[in-house]
Amino acid sequence: MDISVYRPGELTAADRAAWTAMQSKAHLNGAPELANPFLSPEFTLAVGRCRRGVRIAVVREGGEPAAFFPFQRSATGVGRAVGLGVSDCQGLVHGPDFDWDARELLEACGLAVWDFDHLVQGQDPFEAWAAGTYPSPVMDIDQGYAAYLAQLRTRSPKFTRTTLAKERKLGREAGPVRYVHDERDPRALRTLMAWKSAQYRRTGRSDRFAHAWISRLMAQLFHTRGDSFGGLLSVLYAGDVPVAAHFGLRSERILACWFPAYDPAYAKYSPGLILHLKMAEAAAADGIAYLDLGRGQKEYKDSLKTRELTVSDGWVTRRHPVALGHRAHRAPVRALRNTVLRRPELFEPADRLLKRIGKIRSS
Template sequence: MKCFVIGPVELGSSERARWRQLQLSNPTLASPCFSWQFTLAAAAVRRDVRIAVLEDEGAVIGFFPHQQRMGAGEPIAGRMSDHHGVIAAPGTRWDWRELLKRARLSYWQFSHLPAWQQPPVPLVHAVSPGLDLSQGFEVWMKRKRENGNTMAKMPGRMRKLEREIGPLRLEVHSRERKDFETVVRLKRQQCRRTGQLDFFGMGWTLALVENIRDIDDEDFGGRLSTLHAGDRLVAAHFGMRTPQAWQWWFPVYDAEYAKYSPGSLLLLEVARVAADQGHGLLDLGRGEEAYKDRFSDCSMPVVEGFVSRPTAVTIARQCRKQLGVWLRTSPLAAPALPLLRQLKRLGA
């Protein structure tokens, strides 16, 4: 197997067609996060995006998109990525350390790698839950009801919201700027309220989502979905879709209407439309949120970890980790911990 690295601007029409062909050949790559458009959208706002091209006997057998900073590798879009890995047909094999060497990476850190791609290193195993809509929305709903799920309560909550607040209006693909700005505002508020990473507070992340919002290709596009009760936006979601899958990415709701479960109502209605449009999967992404357990009826195994080769960058990373453990556990370091935490927040 041969491997060479190209920049995003070198990904021509033939490479894009081959990328899409490989993605279509492998059901585990249905997520929009694996699409070439996602990689190019990230490349438009970051200068560290690279693509390793895998070849065998003169034929392209895979693409490995990644971000690279001084030999350290991470997935495209970093923590924004719900799926990442090598774009290749089922059964394709490669040596991860050799791939890192050819890509000029000392290590690559991952958190949502398809389990079939796992390297021979210590791993954390997890799943990416989703809704199996391949047989249609009503079949999915029937399965949930038969399992004693709370889906049966959703129509009543919808009627109550409409009766008490105003007529419901669903927009699956809103182009309204104010709706998009509301999603960003509510998501940032939610992150601050829950102590999570502020996804839209890093500059380039908002630009990335803006780029994806403007894409509406046949095989990839951004989707801003909203649910209004009267003239009030009670829930919204920004995600992405391919013909095969809809990626549930940034859901938000107005906390003032929490008792009506507006986020769940929106998810239910988006699932209905997604199934009608032929999407076989609504991928909720890895996470411990309770609603994912309520709605999901399928899952894809993913793994978290890092794969490396012996270089100075890798050794430096190991030293930093060991220092971090000492700082967190040694009584001698306790007085300095508040200052270190503040410095870490400022540098995030």
């Protein structure tokens, strides 16, 4: 393989255009998941402005780009997926019939190990190193919102009826329901981040927005808009009051759901569910094929999904002392976490404990 590694600012406009073109044609080449916005050059470049060590490997065949592999590298050669911890889709973006050797790629990138937690399906050379696989629910809207809603009514009639009734009740009791698909007011983004931070604390989770680089990344992506990629803030209002919001990333065909939250004062109306249905309706009108709800078992995802993709976590390693040390450090923690996530009899008590801790911390 002819592989060159670049810093984000060194990537040429021609290479960026080739990367975007690969994503635009991915659904025609039988790999629609490669069009995910987390795999776009814009996301990698944005992370590169917020984090050190971001690099892009460009694989060329006959002098032309055949694949792009974004990663983050430490001084010791430990590699991580770009934006690991907040990225919901990771892997190598490539054209049709492209194959690669995982260890050869790592060696060319100067990596002893590459760590991933949301590897996109269909990446066989990386999947061979996966420690676990997980469902990532999606909402298919390629046939239009009416077709999606009809399918939802057939599969979950009570859920659909109840959610639509709650929307009408919200309008009667709190003010006319208004939905803004692409909200440009940065105050709405700050409101969403405040709700989400409070939710993290309330449920005993680590507050992602306590990390300055994640807040900077959100602000950058909020102001990034183009034909093939953009940050998208969607807000549900009751009267003039925001009651639910979501910030995600969109490509030409996929809306990646990322940070949803709502005002707990309006919880009885299920504003988050109403918001997702509004998002699906507006996204379908924009030509989006599906909403990717992201890895993780949540009741609202099970209610809204039409099918599931698969993502995996693990690490690719070379025969190197750094790889051995990284694996020895990470393997027990990851194995314990994955065991808890896979087994409801362990996950549910752990989730209740985190929520009790969150209540104590919040009070």
